Amino acid sequence: MINRKLSLSMLVAVFLVQLYVPASMIAEREEILNTGKAYKFKTAPVDPNDPFRGKYIALQFAENEFFAGPKQAWQYNEPVYVHLSADAEGCATIQGVSREAPGEDTTYIKAAIDHALDNGLIGIAYPFDRYYLEESKAYEAEESYRASLPNTTQTTYALVMIKAGDAVLKDVMIGDVSIKEVVEKNRREQDSP
Amino acid sequence: MAKNVLHELPALVEAGVISEEVAGRIRQYYQQREPSHRLFTVFSMLGALLAGLGVILLVAHNWDELTRLVKTGLVFLLLLTGQAACLYVRLRKPGSTSWRESAAAFLFLAVGASIALISQIYHIPGNLTAFILTWMLLCLPLVYTMPSSVVSMLYIIGITCYACERSYWSYPSATAYLYWGLLLGVVPYYYALCRRKADSPLTALHHWLVPLSVVTALGTLSRTTEELMMVAYMSLFALLYLAGNIPFLKEQKTANNGYLVTGAAGTLILLLILSFHGFWQHWHEQDFAPARLFGSVEFVAAFVLSLLAGVFLYRLYRDKPWYTIDPAAYVFILFAATFALGVSSAGAAILLVNLLVLLLGTYTVVQGAGRQDLKLLNYGLLIILVLAVCRFFDTDLSFALRGSLFVLAGTGFFLINYSMFRKIKANKS
Numbered sequence: 216m217i218n219r220k221l222s223l224s225m226l227v228a229v230f231l232v233q234l235y236v237p238a239s240m241i242a243e244r245e246e247i248l249n250t251g252k253a254y255k256f257k258t259a260p261v262d263p264n265d266p267f268r269g270k271y272i273a274l275q276f277a278e279n280e281f282f283a284g285p286k287q288a289w290q291y292n293e294p295v296y297v298h299l300s301a302d303a304e305g306c307a308t309i310q311g312v313s314r315e316a317p318g319e320d321t322t323y324i325k326a327a328i329d330h331a332l333d334n335g336l337i338g339i340a341y342p343f344d345r346y347y348l349e350e351s352k353a354y355e356a357e358e359s360y361r362a363s364l365p366n367t368t369q370t371t372y373a374l375v376m377i378k379a380g381d382a383v384l385k386d387v388m389i390g391d392v393s394i395k396e397v398v399e400k401n402r403r404e405q406d407s408p
Numbered sequence: 409m410a411k412n413v414l415h416e417l418p419a420l421v422e423a424g425v426i427s428e429e430v431a432g433r434i435r436q437y438y439q440q441r442e443p444s445h446r447l448f449t450v451f452s453m454l455g456a457l458l459a460g461l462g463v464i465l466l467v468a469h470n471w472d473e474l475t476r477l478v479k480t481g482l483v484f485l486l487l488l489t490g491q492a493a494c495l496y497v498r499l500r501k502p503g504s505t506s507w508r509e510s511a512a513a514f515l516f517l518a519v520g521a522s523i524a525l526i527s528q529i530y531h532i533p534g535n536l537t538a539f540i541l542t543w544m545l546l547c548l549p550l551v552y553t554m555p556s557s558v559v560s561m562l563y564i565i566g567i568t569c570y571a572c573e574r575s576y577w578s579y580p581s582a583t584a585y586l587y588w589g590l591l592l593g594v595v596p597y598y599y600a601l602c603r604r605k606a607d608s609p610l611t612a613l614h615h616w617l618v619p620l621s622v623v624t625a626l627g628t629l630s631r632t633t634e635e636l637m638m639v640a641y642m643s644l645f646a647l648l649y650l651a652g653n654i655p656f657l658k659e660q661k662t663a664n665n666g667y668l669v670t671g672a673a674g675t676l677i678l679l680l681i682l683s684f685h686g687f688w689q690h691w692h693e694q695d696f697a698p699a700r701l702f703g704s705v706e707f708v709a710a711f712v713l714s715l716l717a718g719v720f721l722y723r724l725y726r727d728k729p730w731y732t733i734d735p736a737a738y739v740f741i742l743f744a745a746t747f748a749l750g751v752s753s754a755g756a757a758i759l760l761v762n763l764l765v766l767l768l769g770t771y772t773v774v775q776g777a778g779r780q781d782l783k784l785l786n787y788g789l790l791i792i793l794v795l796a797v798c799r800f801f802d803t804d805l806s807f808a809l810r811g812s813l814f815v816l817a818g819t820g821f822f823l824i825n826y827s828m829f830r831k832i833k834a835n836k837s
């Protein structure tokens with residue numbers, strides 16, 4: 216009987232852990248979305264898919280390299296703190312990189328080294344390179360992006376909320392309109408005679 | 409089976425094989441016997457697995473119409489549904505294998521679907537490796553607390569995928585050392601399963617999954633001196649073969665003894681691959697610094713596996729004269745020596761590997777003939793035949809000579825079978 220009670224309480228403990236892990240993942244990201252600072256990252260999307268999580272557009276960012284200087288030997292996949300500031304249009308630009316977290320007055324992201332060249336140029340792998348979409352929309356989103364390319368007045372960017380080094384991708388925008396809305400608008404236009 | 413027996417009863421009575429009374433008792437036995445639950449168990453587990461996989465696919469569609477709040481709610485709904493089913497089974501149907509396994513399998517897949525859903529909602533990049541690892545770690549305790557063999561099997565498949573994704577399918581890749589720790593996590597359950605439910609089909613499936621998973625994952629250790637993995641693999645196959653020969657597994661049907669089959673087949677396939685000159689030429693031309701070679705993870709793997717296989721070999725066969733031992737059990741020692749010889753002479757190594765295959769084939773033929781076992785005999789002949797076919801493609805012998813050798817081999821095949829068949833027939837009569 217004691218054994219059964221013990222085994223049942225262990226099962227319940229497992230259930231609590233199974234609930235706690237997703238709950239903490241959700242809470243952490245909700246906190247960033249609600250209280251984080253918004254940055255725009257200029258991007259170029261393409262659509263692959265993931266067997267479990269469905270279709271997404273993979274994001275490659277324009278601001279993804281920085282000249283860190285030849286003295287710092289960076290390794291592939293090494294954690295790096297990327298210091299950011301916003302330009303006149305609100306787009307993120309890299310101000311510096313460090314192995315330690317900067318002070319509270321600097322906006323920064325915990326990222327990883329994607330590549331490091333001997334001359335000191337490093338590539339940054341941001342922790343937000345996927346934007347998941349409803350499966351039928353991923354391809355159309357990529358098409359919409361391609362269609363927007365000739366229009367130089369429109370920029371495509373990822374809207375990212377940042378707080379204390381953590382980041383959550385909120386949306387991908389084409390000329391200040393969400394890529395989902397762009398796809399829906401295109402569908403409506405195609406459907407109307 | 410029961411239907412067939414009952415159908416045969418009148419004929420058996422009429423032929424005087426059994427009496428009417430015995431026939432009546434057989435009928436009574438089958439009428440009173442409880443219906444088999446095995447089929448129900450299998451189908452209920454399949455049902456739970458299909459439903460769970462369906463949920464994952466539905467999640468992967470990524471429903472735009474649902475708000476973030478609704479999707480977040482779905483995460484917990486999925487988990488709580490699975491957990492409620494498990495709790496219900498534990499409290500109300502503790503003795504039912506089918507209910508227990510089905511509920512646990514559903515929860516296992518629901519956990520995967522939930523993590524996938526969170527990744528979608530918040531666009532968490534995390535590669536597949538991190539995703540599978542989180543999933544497996546959250547579900548390993550279910551193996552023990554439910555307890556569930558299906559979850560244990562899904563877990564073994566999951567950690568194997570984790571190792572493959574980390575080392576084979578990703579670029580740049582990394583060695584999946586963690587796999588071995590994750591595998592250890594399920595060992596106590598597997599051991600208990602072997603002790604308590606030795607004859608269960610789920611245990612038999614474990615006897616296949618574990619060796620296949622280890623064989624798949626061993627290659628992930630391969631880095632810069634991958635040639636040494638040949639020794640590691642040969643020793644692993646010997647270890648599996650020896651494990652398949654311990655009394656507990658030896659008593660099982662061959663189809664249930666994945667260790668024995670994987671070990672024997674692996675040894676043979678690897679030897680046949682290495683009977684060509686390509687690998688040995690490459691190995692002979694290598695110029696490894698001893699420090700690099702002996703300090704490599706591949707060397708450690710080869711050394712540890714050879715040591716384990718050696719200890720196993722000694723414990724299993726210490727009381728038997730060496731010439732009665734199956735060569736498949738000690739071929740790894742001869743291969744290690746051949747491998748070392750291959751550094752100085754590729755030709756000698758190729759010749760020795762061919763002789764090792766011939767030794768395995770001949771021993772099997774002799775065993776088959778001795779036991780008058782046609783299957784074993786033909787298996788041995790098949791080994792020799794495959795070796796001959798391999799030589800067909802890369803030998804320098806003339807076509808006429810090769811043709812004659814093949815005609816001779818074919819005739820021998822036929823004659824040995826025919827004489828064995830006559831011998832068995834004579835013994836029976």
